[in-house]
Amino acid sequence: MNRDGRGPAWSNSLFEDNAEFGLGMRLTLDKQQEYARELLRRLHTRISADSMQPPVDVEQFGVGGAEGDLVTAILNADQDDEAGIAAQRARVRELKRRLQGLEGPEASDQLRLADGLVRRNVWIVGGDGWAYDIGYGGLDHVLASGRNVNVLVLDTEVYSNTGGQSSKATSLAAVAKFAAGGKRTPKKDLGRIAMQYGYVYVAQVAMGANDAQTVRALLEAESFDGPSLVIAYSHCIAHGIDMAKGMEQQKNAALSGYWPLYRFDPRLVDQGKNPFQLDSRAPKIPFSDYALAENRYRMLRQTSPDEADRLMAAAQDAVDERWALYERLAKAEPPPQRHSDAPPEGSASSSAAGPAGGASDAPKKGAER
Numbered sequence: 607m608n609r610d611g612r613g614p615a616w617s618n619s620l621f622e623d624n625a626e627f628g629l630g631m632r633l634t635l636d637k638q639q640e641y642a643r644e645l646l647r648r649l650h651t652r653i654s655a656d657s658m659q660p661p662v663d664v665e666q667f668g669v670g671g672a673e674g675d676l677v678t679a680i681l682n683a684d685q686d687d688e689a690g691i692a693a694q695r696a697r698v699r700e701l702k703r704r705l706q707g708l709e710g711p712e713a714s715d716q717l718r719l720a721d722g723l724v725r726r727n728v729w730i731v732g733g734d735g736w737a738y739d740i741g742y743g744g745l746d747h748v749l750a751s752g753r754n755v756n757v758l759v760l761d762t763e764v765y766s767n768t769g770g771q772s773s774k775a776t777s778l779a780a781v782a783k784f785a786a787g788g789k790r791t792p793k794k795d796l797g798r799i800a801m802q803y804g805y806v807y808v809a810q811v812a813m814g815a816n817d818a819q820t821v822r823a824l825l826e827a828e829s830f831d832g833p834s835l836v837i838a839y840s841h842c843i844a845h846g847i848d849m850a851k852g853m854e855q856q857k858n859a860a861l862s863g864y865w866p867l868y869r870f871d872p873r874l875v876d877q878g879k880n881p882f883q884l885d886s887r888a889p890k891i892p893f894s895d896y897a898l899a900e901n902r903y904r905m906l907r908q909t910s911p912d913e914a915d916r917l918m919a920a921a922q923d924a925v926d927e928r929w930a931l932y933e934r935l936a937k938a939e940p941p942p943q944r945h946s947d948a949p950p951e952g953s954a955s956s957s958a959a960g961p962a963g964g965a966s967d968a969p970k971k972g973a974e975r
Contacts, residue, residue, distance in 0.1 A: 614729075621736055621767075625744040625757070628730030632755045635726050642719040643681060645712055650677045652713075653704050676700060685725040686829055694724050727828050730757045733840075734775035735765040738794050742774075746799075749806050749833045756827050756834045759796070762842035770844035777864070778924050779917035780902045782844070788906045788917045792924040798931075800835045801870050801882070804941075807834035808870040814839070814856025819867050819885045826871060839865050846901020858896040863889030863929040868936075875941055884936035889929060893922045 607613035619627030646653070654675060676697060683694045698720050705717040730748070737745055737759040748755060764782045765771040772785035774794040781788055800806045807830040809823035820838070827834035839859055841852035859865035867885040874881045897903040897918065906914040 622740050623744055624732045624736050624741050625730055625748040628728055628755055628757075629748045629751065629753060632728045632753050635722065635728065636753075638719055638722040642716065642722045645716040645719070646677050646681060646723075648712055649708070649716060652708055653677055653701065676704070680723055683723075691725055698723055728755045730755055732757075732759060733766060734759060734761045734763060735767070735771075735773045737761075738774040738796055749800055749835060750803060752805060752832055754831055754833070757836065758824075759835070759837045760840040761837055762840045762844065763793070764842065764844045766842050766844055777897075777921065779897065779906070779914070779921040781905050782902065787910065788913065790917070792921075792928075795928065797835065797837050797868070797870070805832055805872050806870075807832065807872065808837075808868075809835070810837045810839075810866065810868050812839035812856040812860055812865055812867060814841075814853030815860035815865070816867055816885065819869075823869055826869065830871070830873065832872070844902070846904070847899065855896070855899060858891065858899065860886055861890045862893045862896040863925050864893055864896060866929060866932050868932060875943060878940055878943060880936065880938055880940045882932075882935045882938070884932055889925070893925045894918055897921065 617627075617631075654677060680694070680697050680701065683697065684690045685694050701723075702717060702720050705713055705720070732741065737757070745757065749757070761775055763773065763775045763777060763780065765773055770783050772780075772782040772789055775796070776782055776785060776789045776793065778790065778792045779788050797808045797810050800808045807827050809827060811820040811823050813820050823836055827836050839856050841847065841849065841855050843849060845855070847855055856865070860867055863886070869883045869885060870881050871883070872881050874883075903914075903918070906917070
């Protein structure tokens with residue numbers, strides 16, 4: 607909580623329905639805002655008739671816009687950044703002051719819902735066991751909805767909360783419960799799957815590798831008016847490492863090319879740019895230099911050294927193939943610019959092309975007229 611008494615409101619769902627639970631929060635906030643905006647229109651004349659002068663600090667935020675009208679300024683407010691949100695909070699403070707002098711059920715409802723006119727972001731936070739496995743169906747449904755929710759996946763590559771079982775996020779060659787002989791299939795590329803929609807902001811980050819890129823991705827995800835997915839490398843005791851060196855391992859994961867840092871921002875399509883931005887440089891160390899610093903990769907060498915070598919070679923091939931794919935995406939020609947702003951039912955979206963070139967729906971902002 608900050609000095610103004612504001613901070614995140616937190617609630618826990620079941621493990622399996624994390625995404626749907628967060629979407630329910632988003633839908634509730636959207637409906638409250640929709641009703642608050644409707645009430646503003648109904649009360650426009652009465653609110654504007656208030657003869658009391660607004661406080662000085664509100665005028666500094668441009669409460670009334672060019673016409674000096676509070677209601678119009680609130681309805682058309684740009685809340686894309688912190689300055690815009692602060693300005694809207696000032697307007698809402700003035701609105702609540704004026705509502706104090708009005709009577710009737712609509713004025714009462716408006717006073718109760720006024721804070722909903724300020725932008726609120728919804729973050730859905732979970733691990734890879736949920737996002738890649740048990741809750742993937744729900745996650746995919748929520749991302750496909752086009753609604754303005756942010757998803758942060760803390761990817762430990764195992765079911766950390768239940769003892770380190772293998773998940774679809776587990777890397778090829780890693781040992782985990784239910785993969786005692788080393789996992790024989792590559793890690794699921796959750797980010798690339800989400801990119802295919804074309805209207806989902808996607809980023810892969812690692813604080814230990816590039817903290818500035820991590821912060822930038824989180825800020826971009828939150829400012830994006832639509833679904834976003836941020837996948838964060840999360841070192842874990844189940845990896846069999848000295849946890850004090852976790853950030854170093856994150857850096858080595860990126861240096862090896864195993865964990866490439868990237869951002870996919872659909873808004874760049876409207877600027878005639880490639881939405882996929884590869885933030886990592888070409889791999890500088892082999893995958894084994896990163897992997898063999900962890901017990902989950904080393905332990906198979908003690909029981910089955912030949913199999914361990916075979917899987918390690920296969921893992922290097924998987925890293926090389928995925929890196930080559932990402933390089934092609936980063937060098938690809940930008941997709942065609944959008945021609946339609948018509949939103950699909952249930953979301954404010956327009957057409958965009960994803961990295962595979964397919965047509966999808968991309969959220970687009972609009973102002974009250």
